[in-house]
């Protein structure tokens with residue numbers, strides 16, 4: 001007998017989740033729906049990238065001093081435009097813009113949420129057809145409803161996130177998110193342009209075999225990280241070592257694999273980047289929320305929970321360690337031992 005199969009779309013699922021809260025207004029549901037729509041538009045462009053002349057540098061630099069690819073700019077414009085016309089959102093911080101974007105229409109000022117996002121992460125992979133992603137994080141504003149959003153709305157610790165997630169533009173396109181009730185994954189059916197529930201409750205294995213780090217920076221790593229990498233490479237069948245090195249160079253892709261299969265992702269501070277590379281508000285916090293909600297851990301490598309770091313500026317960087325709890329403990333132990 002064939003098993004009965006009920007295909008849930010992203011929208012159906014988030015509405016059902018909302019119904020679990022009798023006083024929910026539906027604002028967050030609509031906001032997540034808007035992110036889903038914008039991501040489908042970005043997905044279409046990402047898929048067309050090899051066909052149309054959209055690749056290459058725009059010739060401008062983002063505020064991190066990195067060159068902006070055309071698709072980064074496109075994704076930024078899309079999300080800004082869709083979130084800007086979404087009355088649930090009053091403001092946005094994105095990797096591509098130096099200052100926060102405050103949506104000023106009377107309706108958007110009434111919005112109770114703010115969004116921090118990296119519209120297209122993994123920029124070095126865009127024009128070589130390697131997986132890239134969108135990362136987003138949603139908070140309730142602190143400022144008064146009806147006024148313009150202000151910086152303090154965006155400087156809340158990650159523990160205050162209401163929802164967070166990513167879209168992975170990979171061999172298939174997935175939207176993965178959490179509202180603090182576990183992690184759920186949806187896969188896009190490109191033939192009808194709909195996200196369907198494909199991963200009902202994602203649980204990160206307690207330990208794994210993948211370690212993901214840019215070993216090209218080895219010489220500049222802290223001693224604890226160097227020692228941990230050596231530990232990963234030792235032949236010890238009783239602990240499943242040597243582990244396997246996997247590094248795409250797109251945080252979303254590396255994290256997604258490690259969350260499903262078990263592993264650890266590390267972007268530590270280096271001598272040339274003493275604060276690390278990744279941004280706290282729109283890269284590390286959303287990924288840390290997903291990591292914890294799936295049973296994993298996310299720290300700065302020195303025992304500090306990412307979600308508890310109070311951001312001091314919207315583009316702040318932090319060293320980032322995240323992954324399976326047993327691997328994280330081992331890595332943290334090395335960091336402490338060689339501090």
Ligand code: AHM
Nearest residue numbers: 066121122123124214249250251252
């Ligand atoms: P980006 O925001 O410029 O794309 O940089 C973030 C990316 C992450 O996705 C990835 O994990 C990391 O930078 C890779 O950096 P590196 O090339 O230094 O290994």
Ligand code: MG
Nearest residue numbers: 095118121122
């Ligand atoms: Mg980025």
